[in-house]
Amino acid sequence: MLLPNLALAQGVTFTPGHILANMEKSAWLSTRRGAKRAAYVIAAPWCPYCKQLYETILATPQDIDYRFVFMGFRQYGPAVVNAFFSDADDQVGLFYSDTGARNSALSPRASDLFGHINLVTGHLMAPDFGSMTLGENVGSATPVGFAYPSVVLRDGGNDSIVSIMGAWMYLDQIGEFCATQAATAPDPARYGDYLRAAPQVSRSAQNFFAREADTPYFAAPVPDAPFVDQIRANSAYPSVGTVAFGGEDWVAVRAFTSTDALQFARRSGFYTQ
Numbered sequence: 001m002l003l004p005n006l007a008l009a010q011g012v013t014f015t016p017g018h019i020l021a022n023m024e025k026s027a028w029l030s031t032r033r034g035a036k037r038a039a040y041v042i043a044a045p046w047c048p049y050c051k052q053l054y055e056t057i058l059a060t061p062q063d064i065d066y067r068f069v070f071m072g073f074r075q076y077g078p079a080v081v082n083a084f085f086s087d088a089d090d091q092v093g094l095f096y097s098d099t100g101a102r103n104s105a106l107s108p109r110a111s112d113l114f115g116h117i118n119l120v121t122g123h124l125m126a127p128d129f130g131s132m133t134l135g136e137n138v139g140s141a142t143p144v145g146f147a148y149p150s151v152v153l154r155d156g157g158n159d160s161i162v163s164i165m166g167a168w169m170y171l172d173q174i175g176e177f178c179a180t181q182a183a184t185a186p187d188p189a190r191y192g193d194y195l196r197a198a199p200q201v202s203r204s205a206q207n208f209f210a211r212e213a214d215t216p217y218f219a220a221p222v223p224d225a226p227f228v229d230q231i232r233a234n235s236a237y238p239s240v241g242t243v244a245f246g247g248e249d250w251v252a253v254r255a256f257t258s259t260d261a262l263q264f265a266r267r268s269g270f271y272t273q
Contacts, residue, residue, distance in 0.1 A: 016162075020153070022227065024185035024186065025185070025186055025226045027191050028040065029070065029080070029083055029091035030067055030092070031054070031091075032066070033065065033090075035062075035182055037065070037180055038180045038182040039151050039178055041149050041151050043071075043149045044073075045077075047148040050149045064174070064175065066092070067185075069118050071123075077114065078102045079101040080114065081106060081110050081111045081114050082101040083101070084188070085106075113220075114195055116219075116220075117191070117219045117226070118219075119259070120261050121228060122146070132161060132163050133150070133164075147165050151163065151167040154180045199221070203241040209236045209270060209273065210234065210235055212269065213233045214230045215231050215233070217229035217231070217253070218264050220264060221248070221252075221264040222245075229255075238253065238254075239253055248266060249267035251264065
């Protein structure tokens with residue numbers, strides 16, 4: 001079970017709108033590029049229920065791009081990242097067609113960095129999924145607030161944002177009420193340079209103190225990455241070090257007590273002493 005590093009956190013409450021926005025900003029694979037609508041599938045590449053949902057999507061003609069936000073990679077990370085860099089219309093199908101695929105042009109660290117973006121995003125928001133969850137609790141269990149797969153989307157019928165478990169049983173209904181516009185999400189290709197570069201952390205014994213209240217942390221050192229945490233003014237997490245990427249320096253801290261997944265904040269928002 002992942003335990004968040006909450007010692008000095010401000011205590012972020014993730015609203016349904018915030019959860020959907022972070023899903024849009026996560027690193028996802030498409031099932032139907034060019035679709036006008038989108039839904040976000042919280043999934044694990046090893047989960048048989050996630051594959052069952054994908055197969056049901058294939059058999060259901062809809063103008064919806066079911067965007068799979070894979071996390072908990074296990075040995076499947078290289079194949080997920082290989083599909084991410086593909087121009088295939090159905091990247092999820094490409095992954096399932098060869099779960100042992102590799103991209104020799106990428107650093108072995110690329111799959112860890114990709115997986116950590118989604119792991120940090122999903123698991124830090126997990127406690128707030130309960131109020132928006134519909135459907136039957138079927139799928140691969142997790143120790144957090146959702147099961148694999150869970151589908152997040154906007155319900156156009158009442159303009160609410162929901163998370164649906166057991167979604168393969170509800171695809172017809174999703175097709176009727178899904179109102180998430182595909183074009184509202186940032187281009188996932190913005191993670192490409194980050195994954196290719198796989199920047200290393202420059203280790204530092206310094207702690208970095210926030211200059212202002214509500215200083216934000218993100219799931220990756222990339223513009224428009226999911227916002228996952230915030231810290232009080234003049235407070236500091238124990239720092240791992242800094243990362244230089246995209247013309248900026250970022251402070252890196254552990255997101256959980258039990259993994260090496262990191263969350264990042266702009267160095268310009270901090271001071272040392």
